[in-house]
Amino acid sequence: MSAYDVEAIRKDFPVLARSLAGDRPLVYLDSANTSQKPRQVVEAIERHYLEHNANVARAMHQLGAEATEAFESGRDKVARFIGAPSRDEVIFTKNASEALNLVARVLGDGGIVGEGDEIVISEMEHHSNIVPWQLLAERTGATLRWFGVTDEGRLDLDDLESLVTERTKIVSLTWVSNMLGTINPLDTVIARAHQVGALVAVDASQAVPQIPVDVASLGADFVAFTGHKMVGPTGIGVLWGRYDLLASLPPFLGGGEMIETVSMERSTFAAPPHRFEAGTPPIAQSAGLGAAIDYLSAIGMENIAAHEQAITAYALGRLQEIDGLTVVGPSEAVDRGGAVSFTLDGVHPHDIAQLLDSRGVAVRAGHHCAKPAHRRFGVQSTTRASFYLYTTEAEIDALAEAIRYTQQYFKVG
């Protein structure tokens, strides 16, 4: 990986140079939760607010034109980044959760999912790809069904034919699991779903940040992801959808910008994407997300994916050397993203995270918004270390060292 200069990349992320309590350098291994932001992104936001701030579309003055340009060019960049056939297929939401809820709401409101229909998800989903479907099922009388997970942490496709049937109206699956790290074989599921006439939504929250994504070749109907996990700002998410499908769906939220015309008696609605963007959109956040995409693209998603793969392989090796440590999820870096969840005999995940934090190592402990996946593996919670373009082997070493220190502290292992 001679071309990949992780030290140069780290210089763009000022927080990585921070020291924490006890003068310990920060070892940030919680990027699956949220990524850090490079100076370039923060500066784009700052410049926008201080020089070009105005409302968009509705404002006809020069500042308004500049703000509209900043906002809409964020949309152009997202479209290019994910290979969307049209920029009008890119809808801005507040986060990935809203994007998934949007799909669930409009499929219900539009009568595509109704009583007796079936919705299929999986046991490894993030709560944001479970609860919206439970609520939809409750509102409509549809039935929620799900794929299981194998002992290795892979999607169990044995039931594919009996699970995804003519009754299925929508299959919603994660691309990369935020807990297990698994990368799912979406092609197989999409092919089956389309064969039976079901739509497919993909939760790409952990995929878009770390692997090259091309929605056109993926072939799903909806793809959701979130800005803050891809070196972008909080407060912005994306729903990509096929244009003809979007154009056939009713609105999600009502308000400014999403209308064609309004009278007290009735309203008609704008074409996608605006139909699904009620109110003042995340303007500065789109400028920031655009800068994030420029940043990732300059490094190259292929290179980022390769780095992620290498660092994950290294981490799996170092962690599995530790006695009493069990990785929950695929134990090898094959079809696997950069999140490694584990348990440690005799120490609760919170206590591990606390001890690690006292050594400057930031990881996440808990259910990672994936309670059913934890239940599947018979654990209430795990500790998760997750990596990104700026993660170094030295940081993995620091993690391993801190875990051993934790074992000594709690007199286990």
Place this chain on the structure above:
Amino acid sequence: MSAYDVEAIRKDFPVLARSLAGDRPLVYLDSANTSQKPRQVVEAIERHYLEHNANVARAMHQLGAEATEAFESGRDKVARFIGAPSRDEVIFTKNASEALNLVARVLGDGGIVGEGDEIVISEMEHHSNIVPWQLLAERTGATLRWFGVTDEGRLDLDDLESLVTERTKIVSLTWVSNMLGTINPLDTVIARAHQVGALVAVDASQAVPQIPVDVASLGADFVAFTGHKMVGPTGIGVLWGRYDLLASLPPFLGGGEMIETVSMERSTFAAPPHRFEAGTPPIAQSAGLGAAIDYLSAIGMENIAAHEQAITAYALGRLQEIDGLTVVGPSEAVDRGGAVSFTLDGVHPHDIAQLLDSRGVAVRAGHHCAKPAHRRFGVQSTTRASFYLYTTEAEIDALAEAIRYTQQYFKVG
């Protein structure tokens, strides 16, 4: 207004010192659309991203604690700023439109508004307080009714008793009209609504930025507003609601952070406000909104309201000197916010806005997301100048001068 130092305030807003095409200084009179941002707010956001960025609540490490502190202290500041009895009554949304849609969705989902029930709004509402209710009526079979507007641009309360009846389940009204500028007598309406057992939602998008607000003494059940109009960032809005009411309502969107426990079969939900905040919230935006509130509070909302009142009176005077100019809305600065919409004989609002822009004067032209209010006055669109804490009399003079120039250009007036 000796204590109010508008020149000192302007120094905090770098964009106000910008020059536009033709080296013309910016005269920003579009604050009802979105306000400009002081350096202090932008710096708070920048500092957050570069030094304290992490996900909230779920992250147990030091950075996570700092980010949670930044995010939740934004909530504390909002609660204090609007006199909320409890911080748990403050829900963060992406904008005011989402806040109003949230109310409409959960009242429907919770069965509070159903078939045969009535929803009451007014003819002067922003589309964001019309369309959500139209969609709710359509989903549930409820009936939408509305207050008219008098020729002076005031809420027509003559029908109060026949409009708000035992059949009414919710009354949703704007506090300050974004088009007419009218400040509505909410007390009367709230008293009547509560008398018949209806809930009251207030669209305070134009109120919170410019007048001191105390939700406890207001007595409404829900109050919605938006960060970007009160010198805060885009991507954040607020819904305040009475705690016991919120606690009785079902969730709006499902996902991370809003749950108590999740299994594949069913989920239970967290208490307010988290129940209504699915997914990663607007973390940096809360830090920014907190800084905005600190900024406004340091100047004092009473002082800002007095300035707004004075500058509006001045503007109404200067504008109404112009032959052929007609103010749509109250012509005097009594119970009136700082937005003045007008028509000019012989020149279309777009053309006015364009000519004004060529002189550096930024105003809005169109229907201002209030088509029904325009129809009420028999106009398709108007030109609107709107003022805020940084607006000067010299800027109003520039506006008046540019309008006269427009008349000459189009050979009218």
Place this chain on the structure above:
Amino acid sequence: MDVDALYQEIILDHYKNPHGAGLRVPYEAEVHHVNPTCGDEITLRVHLDGDRVSDISYDAEGCSISQASASVLYDLLPGKTVEEAMRVLDSFAEVMHGRGQVTPDEDVLEDGIAFAGVAQFPARVKCALLGWMAWKDATSQALAASDQTLSDERGK
């Protein structure tokens, strides 16, 4: 940005005296288009005579640009075949979306070349195109309807 580039004398003339305004019969299709950003509206009818544009009549409410543009549309298209008219539209749209980089062809666009300046004002491009898009929509509706009639007749 120079407003004089936008408000050419020709545009203001068309605005003050729009050609062909008013709704007329006969027509094969009528559409109502709005610019959701600003509320400009146009109701537009097309009357075809075989594959030829026979009349375009309209009732428009909006700014000088959208009004003048409908007036120029009326001057340019009637008399042409639908195919020729579509080429004029393409040429007009190309100039509008050209951000000031596309030189208009006077032989094709006649008075329409006055709109070249609009291309430098992105917010006004939609105003200039409102009538044209309405015409395109109405024409394709009219053609679809007559295809339908033809195939109905053939089916008999």
Place this chain on the structure above:
Amino acid sequence: MDVDALYQEIILDHYKNPHGAGLRVPYEAEVHHVNPTCGDEITLRVHLDGDRVSDISYDAEGCSISQASASVLYDLLPGKTVEEAMRVLDSFAEVMHGRGQVTPDEDVLEDGIAFAGVAQFPARVKCALLGWMAWKDATSQALAASDQTLSDERGK
């Protein structure tokens, strides 16, 4: 922030050997509380004897802090009147929310003073309070139920 202030020897001892763990009968109310942030859970039962706390039994899954805190709760409250026990809870909660500024009263909190360090770790305060909040909830349910029984009896 010094983890040793958090992981006092007393806490680790209670964690390894929790007092009073397991669910027992009789009881008047059972509650299940979770910390939604991290998933720590406790099922807790209260047995009252008139206005006196007779037994507290529980099944908890969670970190050392939440487990040890339930164990200390068991040591402190049974034997006290509900009113006295609520005062102990208030005192414990005050220390927890005190951000390290409130000095715990050893006479009231006994081993509970070891939790003073938790107050410096805001993310862990919820862990320490989980069992206590469950107890408060269960106790008020038990009291409400007995009030109901009393008034039912009076009503007869």
